[in-house]
Amino acid sequence: MSYSTVAKNELCGIRPESDCCALAEAYGLLLYSRLLSEGHDSYATDTKEIAVLMGETMASVCGVYTDVITLAKNGSGSRYMVSIPNDEQKKLICARFAGTSGGILEKECCVASFLRGVFIVCGTVTEPSRDYHMEFLAGSERRCDILSDTLERLGIHGNKLQRGDRWLFYIKGADDIIRLMKAIGARNAVQHVEQTKNMRDFRNNANRLVNCDQANIDRTLSASAQQCAAIRRLIEKSGYAGIPPELREIAQLRIENPEMTLRELSESLSEPITRSGVNHRLKKLMELAGK
Numbered sequence: 001m002s003y004s005t006v007a008k009n010e011l012c013g014i015r016p017e018s019d020c021c022a023l024a025e026a027y028g029l030l031l032y033s034r035l036l037s038e039g040h041d042s043y044a045t046d047t048k049e050i051a052v053l054m055g056e057t058m059a060s061v062c063g064v065y066t067d068v069i070t071l072a073k074n075g076s077g078s079r080y081m082v083s084i085p086n087d088e089q090k091k092l093i094c095a096r097f098a099g100t101s102g103g104i105l106e107k108e109c110c111v112a113s114f115l116r117g118v119f120i121v122c123g124t125v126t127e128p129s130r131d132y133h134m135e136f137l138a139g140s141e142r143r144c145d146i147l148s149d150t151l152e153r154l155g156i157h158g159n160k161l162q163r164g165d166r167w168l169f170y171i172k173g174a175d176d177i178i179r180l181m182k183a184i185g186a187r188n189a190v191q192h193v194e195q196t197k198n199m200r201d202f203r204n205n206a207n208r209l210v211n212c213d214q215a216n217i218d219r220t221l222s223a224s225a226q227q228c229a230a231i232r233r234l235i236e237k238s239g240y241a242g243i244p245p246e247l248r249e250i251a252q253l254r255i256e257n258p259e260m261t262l263r264e265l266s267e268s269l270s271e272p273i274t275r276s277g278v279n280h281r282l283k284k285l286m287e288l289a290g291k
């Protein structure tokens with residue numbers, strides 16, 4: 001079962017707390033399954049819970065009893081179809097929402113119920129370990145805009161997109177997806193997204209630290225390689241005796257320990273000096289070799 005289906009099953013089990021919210025959820029379910037559109041009188045889904053919810057909603061909110069048909073399907077699982085039996089029933093359903101589109105979404109409490117209905121019938125969310133992507137097959141630009149306006153009220157941003165003659169709306173980013181899923185009541189699904197996000201953040205941070213350490217090591221080694229080359233040049237010219245006495249110990253230490261950091265070098269000297277002191281002496285050695 002896909003992550004989307006698991007989330008939808010969870011959402012189908014939620015019952016709106018008040019009549020206004022039940023109407024808002026029904027509006028989301030019916031507008032975005034296009035059952036309110038002319039020429040559309042059926043909606044098909046692979047998820048039995050969704051078909052049952054649609055049937056129950058039309059009965060309780062619109063007083064219309066619809067047929068839920070199980071269609072045979074090749075391969076695994078079945079397909080379910082909710083269909084409005086006749087024009088008379090369709091008129092009843094449309095009349096329930098006629099002229100109320102703005103009013104239905106006026107109250108804050110209804111926004112979440114509406115969005116839950118929309119997600120159930122036309123939304124999908126990608127398994128969060130792969131990507132943070134939520135998509136709504138809204139169908140028309142107008143439905144994209146209604147969705148966009150409603151989401152903005154929760155501070156959630158998305159984009160509409162036309163693909164062929166179909167319009168869809170999508171949301172990117174873990175924060176917005178988590179906020180929406182929390183609002184519509186997908187508690188278990190949210191927990192899964194949050195866990196995956198924490199895992200991912202942790203892994204990214206760990207990678208960044210490792211990369212950072214590696215960069216420091218690389219820098220130390222390339223500086224050390226130049227210092228060693230300079231010291232070798234000095235020794236070839238006139239031996240250790242040719243190196244000023246105060247620089248001899250550090251020169252020897254560096255040649256023998258090219259991997260040491262400045263701090264390690266400073267601590268290894270017979271009379272420890274500061275890191276910048278070590279750096280200063282190594283620079284002097286390089287200057288001498290350059291002459």
Ligand SMILES: [Zn+2]
Nearest residue numbers: 020021109110
């Ligand atoms: Zn409400």
